[in-house]
Amino acid sequence: xxxxxxxxxxxxxxxxxxxxxxxxxxxxxxxxxxxxxxxxxxxxxxxxxxxxxxxxxxxxxxxxxxxxxxxxxxxxxxxxxxxxxxxxxxxxxxxxxxxxxxxxxxxxxxxxxxxxxxxxxxxxxxxxxxxxxxxxxxxxxxxxxxxxxxxxxxxxxxxxxxxxxxxxxxxxxxxxxxxxxxxxxxxxxxxxxxxxxxxxxxxxxxxxxxxxxxxxxxxxx
Amino acid sequence: xxxxxxxxxxxxxxxxxxxxxxxxxxxxxxxxxxxxxxxxxxxxxxxxxxxxxxxxxxxxxxxxxxxxxxxxxxxxxxxxxxxxxxxxxxxx
Numbered sequence: 669x670x671x672x673x674x675x676x677x678x679x680x681x682x683x684x685x686x687x688x689x690x691x692x693x694x695x696x697x698x699x700x701x702x703x704x705x706x707x708x709x710x711x712x713x714x715x716x717x718x719x720x721x722x723x724x725x726x727x728x729x730x731x732x733x734x735x736x737x738x739x740x741x742x743x744x745x746x747x748x749x750x751x752x753x754x755x756x757x758x759x760x761x762x763x764x765x766x767x768x769x770x771x772x773x774x775x776x777x778x779x780x781x782x783x784x785x786x787x788x789x790x791x792x793x794x795x796x797x798x799x800x801x802x803x804x805x806x807x808x809x810x811x812x813x814x815x816x817x818x819x820x821x822x823x824x825x826x827x828x829x830x831x832x833x834x835x836x837x838x839x840x841x842x843x844x845x846x847x848x849x850x851x852x853x854x855x856x857x858x859x860x861x862x863x864x865x866x867x868x869x870x871x872x873x874x875x876x877x878x879x880x881x882x883x884x885x886x887x888x889x
Numbered sequence: 890x891x892x893x894x895x896x897x898x899x900x901x902x903x904x905x906x907x908x909x910x911x912x913x914x915x916x917x918x919x920x921x922x923x924x925x926x927x928x929x930x931x932x933x934x935x936x937x938x939x940x941x942x943x944x945x946x947x948x949x950x951x952x953x954x955x956x957x958x959x960x961x962x963x964x965x966x967x968x969x970x971x972x973x974x975x976x977x978x979x980x981x
Contacts, residue, residue: 818961
C-alpha cells in the first residue's frame with residue numbers, strides 16, 4: 669500500500685480531510701509534525717491547506733524553515749511525488765520548490781466557492797491519470813491565491829508544459845488563469861483548489877479523486 | 890554596536906496591489922481627490938548587533954533576501970541608524 673506523509677504545521681487545518689481522501693484512493697496516510705527532521709518511510713508527501721504559522725509575514729514564509737521542510741525538499745530532489753494544496757502550494761513556492769508566488773486575490777476577497785478547472789497537462793504527478801481537457805469541479809478557499817511569476821518564468825512554464833490546471837473563469841486574478849503548476853521534474857505539484865474536498869458525492873463532487881489516485885499511483889477503480 | 894533597523898517591504902513595480910487600489914478608490918468619497926499612487930506594504934522594526942554599519946547592512950540585506958521579502962513580488966527599503974537606546978548601547 670502506498671504510504672503518504674501529510675505535513676502538519678501549527679495552523680494547518682486540512683490535514684485530516686487529506687488523510688481521509690487519500691484513504692479513499694487506497695493510500696495509507698500518516699501525519700508528519702513539522703518539527704520532524706525526517707519523513708520516515710513514505711512514497712509521497714502532501715503539504716495540505718490551512719494557515720501554517722498563522723500565515724504571519726507571508727503565507728508559507730515561516731513554514732518553509734520548519735525542520736521537516738529540509739527533508740521534504742530532499743524527498744522532492746530525489747524525485748518523490750510532492751503535492752502542495754492551497755496553503756501547501758504557498759509553502760512550496762516560498763521554499764523554492766515551485767516557481768512564482770501567491771498574491772492577494774485581485775478583488776481582495778476571501779473566496780470560498782467551487783470552480784471549474786481544466787487539466788492542461790497530464791505530465792505531472794497529480795494529473796497523469798486525467799486526460800488533457802478534462803474539466804474538474806473543485807472547491808477553492810483562499811485569500812492569497814493569485815498566482816504570479818516573472819515573464820521569463822511564465823514563458824518557461826508554458827513552453828515546458830508545466831501549467832497543469834487552469835481556471836475556466838479566473839476567480840482571483842492569477843496570471844494566465846493558472847490554478848496549478850508542476851516542477852521541472854514534474855514530481856512536485858502545487859494547486860490552489862482542494863482535491864480532498866471533492867472526494868465524496870456528499871461533498872458535491874468527486875472530481876478530486878482521480879488527481880489523488882494519480883498522486884498515490886493507484887489504479888482507477 | 891546596536892542599530893535600530895526599519896525594513897519597509899514594498900511590492901515591486903508592476904505587481905498588482907489590491908489593498909492599495911482599494912484604499913485609493915475609497916478616497917474621493919472622503920474628499921481626498923488629490924491623493925494618488927497609494928501602495929500598501931509592511932514595516933518591520935528590530936534592533937541588531939554588529940561590529941560596524943557595513944556589517945549590519947549586509948546582515949539586514951541577507952535577512953531581507955532570505956526571509957522578510959519574497960523576491961518574486963517584493964523588495965525592501967532599509968533604514969538603519971545607531972541605536973539611541975542607552976541600555977542597548979551598554980549591552981551591545
